[in-house]
Amino acid sequence: MRETLTNLVLLIALVAFPAWALAVDEPFLITLATRAVILALAAVGLNIALGWGGLVSLGHAAFFGIGGYAMGILASHAQGYTPLTEWPFVIEGTKSMPVIWLVAVAASALAALGIGVLSLRTAGVYFIMITLAFGQMLYYFAISWTAYGGEDGLSIYVRNGFPGLNTLVPVQFYGLCLAVLILVLALNAALIRSPFGLALNAARQSPERVRTVGLDPRRLQLAAFVLSGAITGLAGALFADLNRFVSPSMLSWQMSGEIMVLVILGGAARLFGPVAGAILFVVLEHVLGGISDYWHVFLGALLLLIVLFARGGIVGLIAGRRGGP
Amino acid sequence: MPLALLAEQVLNGLQFGVMLFLMAAGLTLIFGVMGLINLAHGSLYMVGAFAAAAVAGATGSFLLALAAAMTAAALAGALVELLVIRRLYARDHLDQVLATFALILIFSEGTRWLFGSFPLYLDIPAALKGPVTLPGGIEYPRYRLALIGIGLAVALGLGLLITRTRLGIRIRAGENDREMIAALGVDISRLYTVVFALGAGLAGLAGALVGAIQSVQVGMGEPVLILAFVVIVIGGIGSIRGALVGAILVGLTDTLGGVFLPGFFRLFLDPASAASVGASVASMAIYILMAAVLIWRPTGLYGARA
Numbered sequence: 001m002r003e004t005l006t007n008l009v010l011l012i013a014l015v016a017f018p019a020w021a022l023a024v025d026e027p028f029l030i031t032l033a034t035r036a037v038i039l040a041l042a043a044v045g046l047n048i049a050l051g052w053g054g055l056v057s058l059g060h061a062a063f064f065g066i067g068g069y070a071m072g073i074l075a076s077h078a079q080g081y082t083p084l085t086e087w088p089f090v091i092e093g094t095k096s097m098p099v100i101w102l103v104a105v106a107a108s109a110l111a112a113l114g115i116g117v118l119s120l121r122t123a124g125v126y127f128i129m130i131t132l133a134f135g136q137m138l139y140y141f142a143i144s145w146t147a148y149g150g151e152d153g154l155s156i157y158v159r160n161g162f163p164g165l166n167t168l169v170p171v172q173f174y175g176l177c178l179a180v181l182i183l184v185l186a187l188n189a190a191l192i193r194s195p196f197g198l199a200l201n202a203a204r205q206s207p208e209r210v211r212t213v214g215l216d217p218r219r220l221q222l223a224a225f226v227l228s229g230a231i232t233g234l235a236g237a238l239f240a241d242l243n244r245f246v247s248p249s250m251l252s253w254q255m256s257g258e259i260m261v262l263v264i265l266g267g268a269a270r271l272f273g274p275v276a277g278a279i280l281f282v283v284l285e286h287v288l289g290g291i292s293d294y295w296h297v298f299l300g301a302l303l304l305l306i307v308l309f310a311r312g313g314i315v316g317l318i319a320g321r322r323g324g325p
Numbered sequence: 326m327p328l329a330l331l332a333e334q335v336l337n338g339l340q341f342g343v344m345l346f347l348m349a350a351g352l353t354l355i356f357g358v359m360g361l362i363n364l365a366h367g368s369l370y371m372v373g374a375f376a377a378a379a380v381a382g383a384t385g386s387f388l389l390a391l392a393a394a395m396t397a398a399a400l401a402g403a404l405v406e407l408l409v410i411r412r413l414y415a416r417d418h419l420d421q422v423l424a425t426f427a428l429i430l431i432f433s434e435g436t437r438w439l440f441g442s443f444p445l446y447l448d449i450p451a452a453l454k455g456p457v458t459l460p461g462g463i464e465y466p467r468y469r470l471a472l473i474g475i476g477l478a479v480a481l482g483l484g485l486l487i488t489r490t491r492l493g494i495r496i497r498a499g500e501n502d503r504e505m506i507a508a509l510g511v512d513i514s515r516l517y518t519v520v521f522a523l524g525a526g527l528a529g530l531a532g533a534l535v536g537a538i539q540s541v542q543v544g545m546g547e548p549v550l551i552l553a554f555v556v557i558v559i560g561g562i563g564s565i566r567g568a569l570v571g572a573i574l575v576g577l578t579d580t581l582g583g584v585f586l587p588g589f590f591r592l593f594l595d596p597a598s599a600a601s602v603g604a605s606v607a608s609m610a611i612y613i614l615m616a617a618v619l620i621w622r623p624t625g626l627y628g629a630r631a
Contacts, residue, residue, distance in 0.1 A: 056419045118616050121623045125362045125418050125562065129554035130619065136551045137612035144608040146601055253547060257426050264423055294438050300430030307424045308412055 003319035007272040018171045030170040036282040037177045038238045043262035043274030045231030051269030053224035054204030056128050059135030060259050063108040063229040065251030067236025070104035072154035072246035097162040100237055108233020109226050116225040120218055135256050142248040153247025200224050267313030276314045329463045334584050340469045342576025343476025347531035348553040349568040351524025357563030358499045358520050359414055364425035366528055367546025368432035373398040373529025374536035378445040387450035391533050398529020399522040406521040437543045444540035480569050559618045561628020575611050582610035
């Protein structure tokens with residue numbers, strides 16, 4: 001009950017935020033809020049694997065980066081009027097967000113399928129190390145891939161378009177990102193109530209019992225991992241569009257760590273946990289980053305305190321220990 | 326491909342491999358005995374390198390610098406174990422990952438605070454400067470050869486420590502059944518601190534040794550940490566022998582892949598695309614090796630447990 005209330009407050013705050021930012025005449029804050037919304041989306045993706053699936057993936061930057069590069073590659077070909085390939089048939093670049101999103105989701109889902117099939121052969125601490133290693137593999141691949149900028153990354157001159165919107169106006173782009181986030185959250189809420197979600201929850205808690213009733217826990221986890229990677233990939237495409245820039249740093253292990261921190265700050269396996277975590281993270285980054293260049297020290301200390309003494313994150317603190325949905 | 330170049334690259338791979346072993350051995354010991362995944366192991370590597378650079382800068386002695394590196398890293402390790410890590414043994418892996426990730430943030434930014442963002446340099450000692458001529462007329466840097474020697478000596482020493490000494494018996498007993506050895510009167514929490522400090526000391530030594538051929542800077546530890554994870558996944562968690570074999574495999578694959586793969590692709594691609602495809606595949610070679618080992622043996626070459 002208190003969790004539902006918390007979620008509602010967060011939702012209203014996100015929807016009302018631009019009006020407040022414009023009222024106090026700080027339009028810059030809208031871009032900051034867009035960043036929070038997109039990071040929240042990436043963390044919502046990870047939360048499906050980590051929170052409900054119990055899969056501690058330390059390589060989700062791979063999917064975030066693949067989404068980012070999907071946007072970078074398609075848009076850079078479109079702005080240079082060069083096709084991606086001419087054989088067997090011509091594939092042109094595009095500046096249309098819906099197309100880019102489809103490609104980003106498909107590409108990151110495919111990558112998640114490959115990484116998931118291999119990583120899920122193992123469990124526990126092996127799984128953590130292997131997802132981290134595959135993330136690093138893509139990072140080094142992007143650095144050595146000079147055709148698309150290598151270490152320097154790719155810049156896009158103009159933000160990509162969405163039918164009926166002017167995405168160059170910060171408020172409109174914010175609204176678009178928020179709409180995507182809300183849609184994915186609704187999907188997430190439906191998912192955890194669905195038979196698949198219940199089976200996934202059971203597979204985390206007791207794989208043997210799930211196997212006994214005739215379900216394959218590995219396949220459930222793989223499906224969750226692919227869905228999780230696809231959502232994080234979509235967030236990556238939006239993130240690259242926000243910055244009009246994509247570089248290997250989106251694929252780095254620090255990024256994987258940060259996405260995981262967002263989930264844990266807010267509360268794992270809580271619908272709005274990642275949203276609360278992302279908002280707190282961006283606020284901390286803005287406030288502490290303004291005080292000291294070394295704000296990561298405070299972030300580290302805060303994270304340490306939360307892990308040692310306040311498991312359950314912010315939503316856990318507010319809503320109380322798992323009564324849950 | 327001239328034989329001299331091949332021999333040089335094999336030695337480079339071996340040198341890279343034994344340095345990875347110093348990292349992987351500590352990680353695998355800590356996991357084997359305490360069941361803990363320690364992301365902050367790369368920070369201890371960095372602490373060792375910075376301590377060595379600071380002491381070498383003040384005294385000019387490389388041996389003192391190495392001693393300082395091991396001591397500083399072991400002390401930092403023991404301190405971290407006492408303050409944070411021992412609260413994590415009973416927790417799940419997720420909590421361990423997050424807490425040690427937090428430690429990375431604190432260590433990295435703390436070091437940046439103390440030493441600034443610019444890299445430090447650690448000089449190779451005069452006695453180990455210059456090349457040495459190996460049998461067959463192959464010239465090879467003396468310092469890198471010394472690294473191979475030190476790495477193999479540490480591997481041997483660690484093997485003897487585990488199999489021949491009382492501490493080694495306790496470590497092996499701790500891996501098998503920690504309740505039992507606690508019941509037999511071994512101070513298990515002190516054993517844990519000692520093992521953690523030992524692993525940290527090895528990481529610090531690796532940081533100082535490698536710091537002399539690369540620059541000493543914040544963030545130097547994590548790429549090595551992730552490679553050490555690849556080593557452990559290949560070798561099998563908890564196995565020192567697996568760590569040695571895995572480390573040398575990874576060292577050789579990475580070094581030889583970078584040299585030979587572009588040439589291999591030149592056989593059927595034009596030179597420009599062969600160079601870029603070769604470089605891309607070479608950057609992924611060790612991860613492809615890891616994937617192959619996983620398909621063949623999910624618990625690694627020497628791993629018994631999942």
